[in-house]
Amino acid sequence: MITAKKFILKRLYSGVPKDTDVDIVEEELQPIKDGEFLTEAVYISVDPYMRTFPPNIGADLEGDQVAKIIESKSKEYPVGKYVVASFGWRTHTIAKEIPLPGGILTDFENLPLSLALGMLGMPGNTAYLGFLTICKPKDGETVVVSGAGGAVGSHVGQIAKIMGCKVIGILGDDLKGKYITEELGFDHYINYKRANVKNELEKLAPNGIDCYFDNVSGEISSTVISLMNERGRVCVCGAISEYNYDPHNYPKVSPILGTILIKQLYVEGFSVYGFTDRWNEAKEQNWKWIKQGKLKYKETITHGFDNTFTAFLDLFQGKNYGKAIVKV
Template identity: 65%
Template sequence: MVKAKKYILHQHFSGLPKESDLKLVEEELPDLKDGEFLSEAVYLSVDPYMRAYEPRLKLGTVFIGSQIAKITESKSKQYPVDKYVVGQFGWRSHTITSEEEAKDPELSIRILPDFGKLPLSLGLGVLGMPGNTAYFGFLEICKPKEGETVVVSGAAGAVGSLVGQIAKIKGCKVIGIAGDDEKGKWLVNELGFDHFINYKKPNLARDLAKCAPNGVDCYFDNVGGEISSTVLSQMNQYGRVSVCGAIVGYNSDLSTLPKATITQGFIVFKQLKIEGFVVIRWRDRWMEGIDQNLKWISEGKLKYKETVTEGFENMFKAFVDMLQGGNIGKAVVKV
């Protein structure tokens, strides 16, 4: 009999999540039935979207999230022992899944592709959902052209750091916005961003105008709020904006959302195209993004960084650290 650990939602978050909002419990898993397989978590992901989706969850349910897991027992030919799978198993140590359940697009369960000598954990980052978020969300919506100026907010995160590099691959000038000078050094010196702006320092508008004297053509928005209002104010005619997230407001409820400068005037007179997206829109092209990002890594054109927290019992700590900007690149938990 296998004992599984899982984090269940005990009470809904109010502001920054508290450890008492989740409860770590154990359960005994039953024996496998035909067509089922047992997987054991190896790496788990923590991502900003989890905070945004939390209000939709029912109390008592397993907290959401993707993981890479190793199949340790199986009565399924499709999912044999010792294979690794990636999917939306949530914050749990062991999971029994049936072949029928694995077909559910919401679970997004796949056999992990062969990454060669690269770490398995990249299946939660550059070679997984964040990588495809950057690949499709930037290229399909912004449609960058060589020589254009691209601004990325949340630039040192799992998605933003990849968007900026893809923009450089496409021949663009790239400006990254983040809240820490050390992150800025990494963006410019390691990843090849042309400029970095620390939004915590005064006069973001002035600094952006210096970095982009000819205006901004494409904006990949991970944060929302006043940062995004400032960028929109300096965009060129027919600029394109890809809205990936709004982390500045994730810890607020509807009555306390951050106030920001009105943007409709900029949108109208600059004739901007603004489009939000959820990456599963490109589910039928999923491997296209992974294969291309893998190729760029092998060619030395795409670099990645992971912030790894050890221990399943430290899931919550890793989650809150990520929400407060403590990670560089992708935040993962190694079991």
């Protein structure tokens, strides 16, 4: 009999999540039945959006993982294969013989399997589908990306360069800024913690902004939108600046509806789960760009299952370069 370890919610988050909000417990798993298979977690994903969907007290914490099948009574899921699935923050899982969103991983050749949680998974699909579907970039346009050092933002900026755009990334760390400009090809970066975002954007984008990929919301987004060109496009993908606030008491920001009206801006919220019919398209194109050297990736890997929540908290302090992952 296998003993699984898992994270459960001990108390509801209030403000920034704390170690005392969760607990690690053990669970005895029963022998698998016909049509079932047993997996062991290899990589676990931590993402900012998880802060906005806390489960009920006592429930398992949710999240995607790359897992190896270690026992099986299913012809569809044989021992030794790897799957991507929303099994949550747990070491072992018994799954039924049903289609999994990520399915069995195909041959990654010389690429790490962890990319199935990053550039070749949900974040990569988010970057590809959100940016190209909503922002519709054109050669020569100016694109601004907030949260530019994270998994999605760093990916979006690279796609924008592939499309022939001028790209400005906004983030909160100079080392990350050098990384996205010197290694990923962004044209400029702005450290919002030490620079006036409006003044810097006016200097770096004297002809205005055509596309904005928003991962943060808040005053930064109000500033960017105020400087956009007529009929500019905005993809609202994330709002990490708001996640730890009381939803009944958000901080006030400069109004933008008048700007949206006068400049006839196109603003749309984006969730990748509304585009599951195009996941293979996104994954295949991202794969081609990686193999061609047009997309570069960097992963922040935390080792040890027990450190999963710490890796999650580090996201809100901007400690991750690219995708944050836990290697179990």
